[in-house]
Amino acid sequence: MDIFMKVSIISIGDELLSGFTINTNATWIGQELLKCGIIIDRQITVGDNSELIINQIDRCIQSSEIILLTGGLGPTHDDVTSIALYKYFEDKPIFDSEYWKNIEKYFTKRALSVPDINKNQALKSVKGKMIPNSLGSARGLHYNIKKTEIFAMPGVPYEMKSMMSKYIIPKLKSRVNNNLFINTLNTIGKGESSIAEQLEPIVAPYLKVCSVSYLPQIAGVDIRISSRDKKRLSELKDKIKHEIGDCLYSEKNEAIENILGALLSKNMMTLSVAESCTGGLLGHTISSVSGSSKYFVGGIVAYSNKIKRDILGVKEKTLTKFGAVSKQTAIEMAQKIRNLFLTDIGISVTGIAGPTGGTSEKPVGLVYIGLSSVNKKFAKKYMFHGDRDIITHRTKQAAMELVRRDLLGD
Amino acid sequence: MDIFMKVSIISIGDELLSGFTINTNATWIGQELLKCGIIIDRQITVGDNSELIINQIDRCIQSSEIILLTGGLGPTHDDVTSIALYKYFEDKPIFDSEYWKNIEKYFTKRALSVPDINKNQALKSVKGKMIPNSLGSARGLHYNIKKTEIFAMPGVPYEMKSMMSKYIIPKLKSRVNNNLFINTLNTIGKGESSIAEQLEPIVAPYLKVCSVSYLPQIAGVDIRISSRDKKRLSELKDKIKHEIGDCLYSEKNEAIENILGALLSKNMMTLSVAESCTGGLLGHTISSVSGSSKYFVGGIVAYSNKIKRDILGVKEKTLTKFGAVSKQTAIEMAQKIRNLFLTDIGISVTGIAGPTGGTSEKPVGLVYIGLSSVNKKFAKKYMFHGDRDIITHRTKQAAMELVRRDLLGD
Numbered sequence: 001m002d003i004f005m006k007v008s009i010i011s012i013g014d015e016l017l018s019g020f021t022i023n024t025n026a027t028w029i030g031q032e033l034l035k036c037g038i039i040i041d042r043q044i045t046v047g048d049n050s051e052l053i054i055n056q057i058d059r060c061i062q063s064s065e066i067i068l069l070t071g072g073l074g075p076t077h078d079d080v081t082s083i084a085l086y087k088y089f090e091d092k093p094i095f096d097s098e099y100w101k102n103i104e105k106y107f108t109k110r111a112l113s114v115p116d117i118n119k120n121q122a123l124k125s126v127k128g129k130m131i132p133n134s135l136g137s138a139r140g141l142h143y144n145i146k147k148t149e150i151f152a153m154p155g156v157p158y159e160m161k162s163m164m165s166k167y168i169i170p171k172l173k174s175r176v177n178n179n180l181f182i183n184t185l186n187t188i189g190k191g192e193s194s195i196a197e198q199l200e201p202i203v204a205p206y207l208k209v210c211s212v213s214y215l216p217q218i219a220g221v222d223i224r225i226s227s228r229d230k231k232r233l234s235e236l237k238d239k240i241k242h243e244i245g246d247c248l249y250s251e252k253n254e255a256i257e258n259i260l261g262a263l264l265s266k267n268m269m270t271l272s273v274a275e276s277c278t279g280g281l282l283g284h285t286i287s288s289v290s291g292s293s294k295y296f297v298g299g300i301v302a303y304s305n306k307i308k309r310d311i312l313g314v315k316e317k318t319l320t321k322f323g324a325v326s327k328q329t330a331i332e333m334a335q336k337i338r339n340l341f342l343t344d345i346g347i348s349v350t351g352i353a354g355p356t357g358g359t360s361e362k363p364v365g366l367v368y369i370g371l372s373s374v375n376k377k378f379a380k381k382y383m384f385h386g387d388r389d390i391i392t393h394r395t396k397q398a399a400m401e402l403v404r405r406d407l408l409g410d
Numbered sequence: 411m412d413i414f415m416k417v418s419i420i421s422i423g424d425e426l427l428s429g430f431t432i433n434t435n436a437t438w439i440g441q442e443l444l445k446c447g448i449i450i451d452r453q454i455t456v457g458d459n460s461e462l463i464i465n466q467i468d469r470c471i472q473s474s475e476i477i478l479l480t481g482g483l484g485p486t487h488d489d490v491t492s493i494a495l496y497k498y499f500e501d502k503p504i505f506d507s508e509y510w511k512n513i514e515k516y517f518t519k520r521a522l523s524v525p526d527i528n529k530n531q532a533l534k535s536v537k538g539k540m541i542p543n544s545l546g547s548a549r550g551l552h553y554n555i556k557k558t559e560i561f562a563m564p565g566v567p568y569e570m571k572s573m574m575s576k577y578i579i580p581k582l583k584s585r586v587n588n589n590l591f592i593n594t595l596n597t598i599g600k601g602e603s604s605i606a607e608q609l610e611p612i613v614a615p616y617l618k619v620c621s622v623s624y625l626p627q628i629a630g631v632d633i634r635i636s637s638r639d640k641k642r643l644s645e646l647k648d649k650i651k652h653e654i655g656d657c658l659y660s661e662k663n664e665a666i667e668n669i670l671g672a673l674l675s676k677n678m679m680t681l682s683v684a685e686s687c688t689g690g691l692l693g694h695t696i697s698s699v700s701g702s703s704k705y706f707v708g709g710i711v712a713y714s715n716k717i718k719r720d721i722l723g724v725k726e727k728t729l730t731k732f733g734a735v736s737k738q739t740a741i742e743m744a745q746k747i748r749n750l751f752l753t754d755i756g757i758s759v760t761g762i763a764g765p766t767g768g769t770s771e772k773p774v775g776l777v778y779i780g781l782s783s784v785n786k787k788f789a790k791k792y793m794f795h796g797d798r799d800i801i802t803h804r805t806k807q808a809a810m811e812l813v814r815r816d817l818l819g820d
Binding site: 030112275388 | 424427430432433438439440442449450451453454456458462484485487525526566594606607610617623626683685688689693694696697701703707711721750766799800802
């Protein structure tokens with residue numbers, strides 16, 4: 001047996017291939033298995049077609065010890081994953097009247113009538129095992145064939161996640177027999193090429209025992225290092241950390257909003273936001289951390305100049321003399337939100353997210369981020385590239401990073 | 411030749427398999443090709459390993475006419491896609507000094523020093539063609555082998571998109587020779603099972619010539635119907651539309667925020683938002699539509715009760731008697747934001763997104779959405795299932811849907 005366990009994911013669904021749905025399931029499974037030291041060997045997406053599914057299972061069985069299928073267990077006619085599995089394993093499922101009663105209960109409890117088409121979800125495998133689903137009506141399937149285990153799960157993300165956590169991951173853990181150590185350093189402030197070049201001399205001597213990847217994110221670069229040699233890995237990690245300094249914001253794949261939240265909590269400080277071009281995204285991201293109500297009190301989305309002036313209190317003169325997208329307006333927005341909301345820190349964002357509204361003097365992507373705290377006030381100018389969505393995302397990341405750096409005393 | 415063109419996507423990157431990056435590239439390609447009547451046959455993700463890449467290319471060539479590779483064209487040592495292609499095609503690339511000068515210019519223009527490791531990006535294929543990249547330094551590669559065309563693109567989404575739109579899609583369009591008609595009906599307000607059961611008698615007689623898929627979204631269900639028979643497709647579509655009525659919000663895969671924006675613009679009405687549990691997500695989503703400044707003036711994120719009272723102006727009595735998460739508070743929040751921001755419509759959101767903060771009386775997922783306009787004020791109670799992220803997303807969708815229905819005069 002290989003030291004590595006070979007795991008394949010087969011994602012099933014026309015909606016994935018035609019781009020109606022983003023395959024976040026494969027992403028989540030990759031993350032969770034990585035935590036157990038398991039790396040996905042390959043991931044394949046096929047449509048709702050039982051022949052294609054059988055084809056892929058047959059192919060994966062030749063090289064994989066674990067095959068994870070997601071999707072196609074629903075009640076409608078285009079859900080064919082169980083049909084494919086029953087056919088492949090020459091399994092003749094029986095009707096599980098016990099389980100059908102449960103489905104009826106599930107619908108009745110929600111004051112819904114039970115659709116007849118859900119009846120196929122009450123079928124029960126004879127050759128394989130049914131995997132319980134505590135969050136929905138579609139049970140999973142579990143087959144063993146020679147050295148390979150096959151698990152089929154629903155495509156609904158929270159049902160899949162629950163099935164993975166409760167049933168599949170414990171089984172996989174008991175099979176893992178490796179000691180791959182993985183460390184990730186999350187950085188912000190530098191691009192992929194320049195970080196890679198900066199680190200190349202440090203990394204080069206380690207490449208025989210350690211593997212290093214640079215993973216560009218919307219804002220920042222993650223550096224992932226892995227090795228079977230714990231000591232050498234730790235050595236390399238320390239050298240990289242020393243080299244990149246303050247660009248490092250986490251070693252645990254935490255989001256900046258979590259790091260920022262922890263810093264604010266530790267310092268017992270509160271925060272408010274005044275947003276223009278991000279329209280609420282900054283506040284939403286900060287408040288997406290559970291428990292954020294301890295330090296985040298709220299904000300004003302001042303999308304129009306009228307609101308910047310009448311509600312937030314930015315001076316008319318500042319707006320006419322310097323414009324809404326200016327250093328001066330950013331500083332005033334930060335001060336005003338801090339005073340209005342009585343917080344320790346006020347942060348502001350004003351910019352041109354595009355695609356329209358840019359001029360040669362103030363082009364699309366120009367953003368000012370302002371910060372006001374007890375003993376200082378300032379604003380920083382940014383020039384972001386990308387479309388409207390990327391610009392607003394980079395803006396909110398930069399805004400949180402500005403507060404993080406400020407709290408660290410930079 | 412098949413009527414269908416067989417297209418495979420090979421996504422390359424350790425970061426995709428280990429879940430550091432979500433494969434939105436495959437999603438986008440699926441969407442764009444669908445618009446041309448092309449359906450992806452399969453999508454495979456492999457790691458940064460040239461042997462595995464070669465393996466997959468070799469396998470796909472046997473059945474696909476088009477192979478699209480994304481990722482692994484960057485400058486660092488884990489970018490091996492071009493190496494794999496050069497090896498597979500026994501191609502001996504040459505150094506392109508002309509292009510190297512361009513790369514130097516690109517970096518100099520941004521006041522950056524040129525990393526030496528970018529030199530491998532100046533290599534030029536002899537057997538294939540280089541695809542221009544107007545947004546970055548990694549050029550694409552284009553090979554022909556027998557009936558198959560292979561295109562390799564960078565993994566950076568906006569670079570890939572630009573290359574697809576400018577170079578690859580025009581080439582594919584000239585090869586497509588089919589007439590698959592596709593219609594999508596976007597609905598909100600009902601679940602997958604109940605919509606499918608409701609439509610089953612209507613859909614059944616058409617299944618020989620039309621294909622129907624139900625695609626559950628975070629909020630709502632998309633119904634996709636496709637056929638080569640335009641007349642029968644149109645017949646079926648009309649019958650489905652008649653049956654589902656007002657649950658239909660778009661026939662063009664538009665987001666609710668776009669539909670809502672168009673309605674507000676048409677009625678020359680303005681909107682403001684008062685958000686609690688969504689923390690700014692609702693405002694951000696509404697403002698993510700280009701041109702939204704015409705109807706969206708802004709909002710207040712009243713995350714703490716203090717802000718609900720002191721800034722928004724919700725009565726202390728309302729908060730203590732009914733609680734922050736209540737019908738009464740939701741109505742007052744909507745009224746107050748409308749009055750403060752002087753808009754035609756005020757919308758409010760207050761709820762418990764979890765995972766903490768729920769009680770048996772007011773459990774996690776309980777949300778009130780309030781609406782205030784010239785001649786009415788009301789709030790609606792919702793009970794959402796899912797994690798914090800899903801609850802906030804469902805909340806903002808429901809809030810926009812509430813305004814949409816109100817504008818339609820429901």
